[in-house]
Amino acid sequence: MPIITNAHPKGGAGKTTSSVNLIGEMDCDALDLDTLTGLSIILGLRPSNKLISVKVPKTVDELIDIMTPYKNSEKILFIDCGGFDSDLTRTAVAFADCVIVPSKDSLTERIGLMHFDGVLDEISTIMDKEITVHLYLCKVNPNKKNFPKLEAIIPSFKHIKLMNSRISSRAEFEEVIESGMGITETVHGRSTAGGKEVIALVDEIKSLLMNSSQ
Numbered sequence: 001m002p003i004i005t006n007a008h009p010k011g012g013a014g015k016t017t018s019s020v021n022l023i024g025e026m027d028c029d030a031l032d033l034d035t036l037t038g039l040s041i042i043l044g045l046r047p048s049n050k051l052i053s054v055k056v057p058k059t060v061d062e063l064i065d066i067m068t069p070y071k072n073s074e075k076i077l078f079i080d081c082g083g084f085d086s087d088l089t090r091t092a093v094a095f096a097d098c099v100i101v102p103s104k105d106s107l108t109e110r111i112g113l114m115h116f117d118g119v120l121d122e123i124s125t126i127m128d129k130e131i132t133v134h135l136y137l138c139k140v141n142p143n144k145k146n147f148p149k150l151e152a153i154i155p156s157f158k159h160i161k162l163m164n165s166r167i168s169s170r171a172e173f174e175e176v177i178e179s180g181m182g183i184t185e186t187v188h189g190r191s192t193a194g195g196k197e198v199i200a201l202v203d204e205i206k207s208l209l210m211n212s213s214q
C-alpha cells in the first residue's frame, strides 16, 4: 500500500498540524522525520484505545528498512518531514507514492517552494523518474479564493502542481491536536468547515494515488 510524504523545507508551513488531521482521517501508520519529533509527541497524546504506531528512524538505512515492507502491505504509511532539507526527507520523497506540500501565498513559503523544486529536480535525476509533488494551500484565510502570487509562480515549477483541496487557517485545528486527534475524529468534527476540508484533502490524495497506480 502507499507511502504518503508530507514535506516542505521551510519550517512552520503547517506540515505536522495537517499530518495529524490527515492521519486521523486515514487508517495508517505514521513516521516522524523531524528532529523535534513533534508528530510522535502529539500522536502520543491520543487515548489508549486509539493509539497510532509512530516510527522515528535516525538514519537513511533505517528509514528504507521501515518503508520497504509498506510497498507490499495493506497499511498506508504517512510520513511527516521536518522543516529543513535532509537526506532523510529526500529519501522519503523519493520512495513515496504521493508527496504533498503545504504552502500559503507568502514570500518566504514561495522561496521554500523554489528551493524544493530544485531539490525535486535533483531527486528526479538520481531516481531517473519525474517526481511530482502536490501542493495544498495551508494556513490561508478560509474566505480567500485567489492567491495570485502563488498561482503565478506555480507554472514555473517543474515538479510542483496545485491541488484543489486546502487546509485553511482555523483556530480549531490548533485546538484539536492538543488531544492528539484529528478534527474529523471529534464529535461533530466531520461536519465542521475544517473537518470538510480534511475529508476533501484525503479524498483528493486517494484519487491521486489511484491515478498514479494505473
Ligand SMILES: Nc1ncnc2c1ncn2[C@@H]1O[C@H](COP(=O)(O)OP(=O)(O)OP(=O)(O)O)[C@@H](O)[C@H]1O
Pocket: 010, 011, 012, 013, 014, 015, 016, 017, 018, 034, 038, 081, 082, 083, 084, 138, 139, 167, 168, 169, 170, 171, 173, 174
Ligand atoms: N491550519 C492551521 N490553522 C491554524 N494554525 C495552524 C494551522 N496549521 C498549523 N498551524 C499553526 O502554525 C504553526 C506551525 O504549524 P506546524 O508545526 O504544523 O508546521 P510545520 O510545517 O510542521 O513546522 P516545522 O517545519 O517546524 O515542523 C503552529 O503554531 C500551528 O499551531
Ligand SMILES: [Mg+2]
Pocket: 015, 016, 017, 034, 038, 081, 082, 083
Ligand atoms: Mg512539523
